[in-house]
Amino acid sequence: xxxxxxxxxxxxxxxxxxxxxxxxxxxxxxxxxxxxxxxxxxxxxxxxxxxxxxxxxxxxxxxxxxxxxxxxxxxxxxxxxxxxxxxxxxxxxxxxxxxxxxxxxxxxxxxxxxxxxxxxxxxxxxxxxxxxxxxxxxxxxxxxxxxxxxxxxxxxxxxxxxxxxxxxxxxxxxxxxxxxxxxxxxxxxxxxxxxxxxxxxxxxxxxxxxxxxxxxxxxxxxxxxxxxxxxxxxxxxxxxxxxxxxxxxxxxxxxxxxxxxxxxxxxxxxxxxxxxxxxxxxxxxxxxxxxxxxxxxxxxxxxxxxxxxxxxxxxxxxxxxxxxxxxxxxxxxxxxxxxxxx
Amino acid sequence: xxxxxxxxxxxxxxxxxxxxxxxxxxxxxxxxxxxxxxxxxxxxxxxxxxxxxxxxxxxxxxxxxxxxxxxxxxxxxxxxxxxxxxxxxxxxxxxxxxxxxxxxxxxxxxxxxxxxxxxxxxxxxxxxxxxxxxxxxxxxxxxxxxxxxxxxxxxxxxxxxxxxxxxxxxxxxxxxxxxxxxxxxxxxxxxxxxxxxxxxxxxxxxxxxxxxxxxxxxxxxxxxxxxxxxxxxxxxxxxxxxxxxxxxxxxxxxxxxxxxxxxxxxxxxxxxxxxxxxxxxxxxxxxxxxxxxxxxxxxxxxxxxxxxxxxxxxxxxxxxxxxxxxxxxxxxxxxxxxxxxx
DNA sequence: ATTTAGCACTCGTTGATGAAGAGTGCTAAC
DNA sequence: GTTAGCACTCTTCATCAACGAGTGCTAAAT
Numbered sequence: 046x047x048x049x050x051x052x053x054x055x056x057x058x059x060x061x062x063x064x065x066x067x068x069x070x071x072x073x074x075x076x077x078x079x080x081x082x083x084x085x086x087x088x089x090x091x092x093x094x095x096x097x098x099x100x101x102x103x104x105x106x107x108x109x110x111x112x113x114x115x116x117x118x119x120x121x122x123x124x125x126x127x128x129x130x131x132x133x134x135x136x137x138x139x140x141x142x143x144x145x146x147x148x149x150x151x152x153x154x155x156x157x158x159x160x161x162x163x164x165x166x167x168x169x170x171x172x173x174x175x176x177x178x179x180x181x182x183x184x185x186x187x188x189x190x191x192x193x194x195x196x197x198x199x200x201x202x203x204x205x206x207x208x209x210x211x212x213x214x215x216x217x218x219x220x221x222x223x224x225x226x227x228x229x230x231x232x233x234x235x236x237x238x239x240x241x242x243x244x245x246x247x248x249x250x251x252x253x254x255x256x257x258x259x260x261x262x263x264x265x266x267x268x269x270x271x272x273x274x275x276x277x278x279x280x281x282x283x284x285x286x287x288x289x290x291x292x293x294x295x296x297x298x299x300x301x302x303x304x305x306x307x308x309x310x311x312x313x314x315x316x317x318x319x320x321x322x323x324x325x326x327x328x329x330x331x332x333x334x335x336x337x338x339x340x341x342x343x344x345x346x347x348x349x350x351x352x353x354x355x356x357x358x359x360x361x362x363x364x365x366x367x368x369x370x371x372x373x374x375x376x377x378x379x380x381x382x383x384x385x386x387x
Numbered sequence: 388x389x390x391x392x393x394x395x396x397x398x399x400x401x402x403x404x405x406x407x408x409x410x411x412x413x414x415x416x417x418x419x420x421x422x423x424x425x426x427x428x429x430x431x432x433x434x435x436x437x438x439x440x441x442x443x444x445x446x447x448x449x450x451x452x453x454x455x456x457x458x459x460x461x462x463x464x465x466x467x468x469x470x471x472x473x474x475x476x477x478x479x480x481x482x483x484x485x486x487x488x489x490x491x492x493x494x495x496x497x498x499x500x501x502x503x504x505x506x507x508x509x510x511x512x513x514x515x516x517x518x519x520x521x522x523x524x525x526x527x528x529x530x531x532x533x534x535x536x537x538x539x540x541x542x543x544x545x546x547x548x549x550x551x552x553x554x555x556x557x558x559x560x561x562x563x564x565x566x567x568x569x570x571x572x573x574x575x576x577x578x579x580x581x582x583x584x585x586x587x588x589x590x591x592x593x594x595x596x597x598x599x600x601x602x603x604x605x606x607x608x609x610x611x612x613x614x615x616x617x618x619x620x621x622x623x624x625x626x627x628x629x630x631x632x633x634x635x636x637x638x639x640x641x642x643x644x645x646x647x648x649x650x651x652x653x654x655x656x657x658x659x660x661x662x663x664x665x666x667x668x669x670x671x672x673x674x675x676x677x678x679x680x681x682x683x684x685x686x687x688x689x690x691x692x693x694x695x696x697x698x699x700x701x702x703x704x705x706x707x708x709x710x711x712x713x714x715x716x717x718x719x720x721x722x723x724x725x726x727x728x729x
Numbered sequence: 730a731t732t733t734a735g736c737a738c739t740c741g742t743t744g745a746t747g748a749a750g751a752g753t754g755c756t757a758a759c
Numbered sequence: 760g761t762t763a764g765c766a767c768t769c770t771t772c773a774t775c776a777a778c779g780a781g782t783g784c785t786a787a788a789t
Contacts, residue, residue, distance in 0.1 A: 070752055083762050088753065106752050106769040147549055181527045187543045188727060195537060195545060201529045203537060205545040207489055207726075282642045291635050293627060300624045300642070384549075385530060412781055425733050430782065448740045448781050 068108035127364040160280025165357035171275035211259030341374040410450035469706040502622025507699035513617035553601030683716040
């Protein structure tokens with residue numbers, strides 16, 4: 046295990062590197078107020094810490110920088126989340142005080158404030174629809190042969206989809222269908238809609254509806270509904286201010302990834318509740334090898350709803366960011382619960 | 388006016404610079420097959436063209452590059468749109484052959500194909516809602532005190548908005564309101580909804596509805612509907628492949644602008660129909676001083692619906708891009724008209 | 730009157746060289 | 760166990776010269 050002094054020095058180095066982004070030398074460590082050893086002593090300890098894998102050298106005559114293992118240790122044992130300043134708290138509050146017309150808007154605003162406060166890039170996944178249940182379904186004919194199908198969930202989420210209408214379908218017939226659907230499907234989780242359609246509703250419709258086959262095709266179209274969550278970014282360019290991204294090639298690679306919503310969604314989606322911190326290669330995704338991704342979740346009424354994350358360099362202001370993420374996670378959940386609880 | 392030979396040389400230089408992105412020297416011009424003069428002659432002409440403002444020199448011992456005026460002349464007089472290759476046409480066709488569930492999806496796909504074909508960044512404005520008319524309005528209660536208001540337009544566009552319900556509003560009452568609205572407002576252009584509400588509907592509601600005041604507040608909320616068009620990007624990073632963006636500062640500035648949807652929307656929105664080409668400072672927007680923005684429009688049934696654009700360096704492959712934009716504009720309009728005509 | 734060959738000149742690019750500075754690692758002294 | 764001292768390493772930065780691409784001008788050729 047590490048000695049008390051090693052811990053002190055490791056923390057000092059990481060803190061310093063996090064703020065200055067430059068390799069830390071023995072002299073500057075020994076000059077810190079809380080450290081009372083000569084550069085030579087520090088050098089010896091640094092050498093040991095390097096051997097243990099917590100530090101590394103960019104080249105032989107530079108100072109040390111934290112290794113991935115170093116950051117991991119720092120996050121797990123050394124750091125304590127920083128309390129938010131009253132300014133930060135009031136920033137968050139003031140954003141949430143605005144009126145929002147849609148749940149997605151709240152999500153987007155959260156992403157924005159997160160990126161503003163942290164100066165990194167924030168990524169927020171829209172509410173995961175599949176846990177919500179059907180509130181109402183509506184089919185509005187638009188033209189001779191097309192209609193818009195609208196699905197409203199209990200969380201106020203609205204999905205809509207243009208579908209093509211079977212030739213010569215009677216409007217009254219359509220209305221009957223919609224009524225039956227609303228009757229039978231209210232309260233059913235969205236994921237089960239298709240199952241339910243084939244297993245139960247099919248038989249009922251058969252009895253009442255003339256154009257059974259074409260209506261079923263129509264409904265299948267409707268419920269094929271793409272389950273893809275929306276991905277919201279904010280502060281994409283924030284991360285460019287970090288010196289580690291002073292290279293166009295790097296920027297290009299990163300921004301290319303930003304355009305792949307499905308990929309991002311998969312990377313961000315956290316396994317469970319609470320906060321996840323993935324440092325460098327822990328992301329198991331090569332372009333993020335020198336990024337840290339911190340994710341947290343938000344919920345409504347204790348029910349998991351979605352995930353939001355912060356992407357920055359591994360050299361991230363962990364204490365502050367973790368503090369903010371924690372606060373925002375709770376605050377956002379509170380806001381949403383207030384709004385959408387049953 | 389320019390002599391025949393000057394035109395030939397100007398075109399040669401611009402063509403060369405567009406493809407190679409490097410100042411063009413007299414020797415390389417004179418080596419072209421269609422030009423049969425010695426470097427010295429070319430040099431004299433180049434000197435004249437520079438004096439006339441069509442060319443400029445990065446520094447005294449480099450070749451010439453086109454000036455903004457040069458590009459403008461090229462676009463107006465020298466260039467002929469390039470026919471699409473059969474490969475390009477089939478690419479477009481194959482994308483449009485897919486099934487789309489929403490009009491927005493078609494728009495997004497168009498943006499994607501546009502950026503893919505051109506290797507620049509494409510920007511597409513979603514359909515301009517305010518010209519469409521109301522097809523149906525729906526208010527679905529979600530919880531004790533909130534509901535989702537849904538507006539469907541004749542073009543199949545769906546807008547939804549969470550509104551807070553007045554305390555103790557009766558569900559039947561609400562239904563009555565919705566029925567009246569649908570009765571009175573069907574076919575009214577979205578822009579006029581609010582007017583109509585205060586001018587006519589108010590009086591009608593007063594007669595039938597108990598909680599007149601609170602219902603009016605609710606409806607006002609609903610129709611406050613943000614008219615902001617959606618902005619879709621595709622291939623944001625394409626433009627980074629251009630050598631003129633080999634500088635992180637530049638990239639940062641550009642991508643910052645990309646995050647400002649409202650700004651982009653204002654820049655892109657074209658004044659009228661047809662194609663607009665804005666070269667460099669013609670954009671009247673400093674960060675675009677060395678970009679060219681080409682916009683075209685799409686329509687349904689001849690009615691203007693929206694705008695799409697391509698952003699690239701002033702050194703843009705004009706003939707090809709113009710050809711593609713023209714084709715896509717027509718094809719997209721045809722597709723949408725097929726789908727949403729009355 | 731054009732066109733072109735020839736040549737001096739300009740200016741950015743590249744690569745080599747060396748001094749400066751930051752930091753290490755080792756040894757020996759405290 | 761701690762620290763002072765010092766040689767050594769490696770990057771950074773500025774300087775300098777050689778190189779080459781390209782121009783502009785003059786004078787000769789067509």
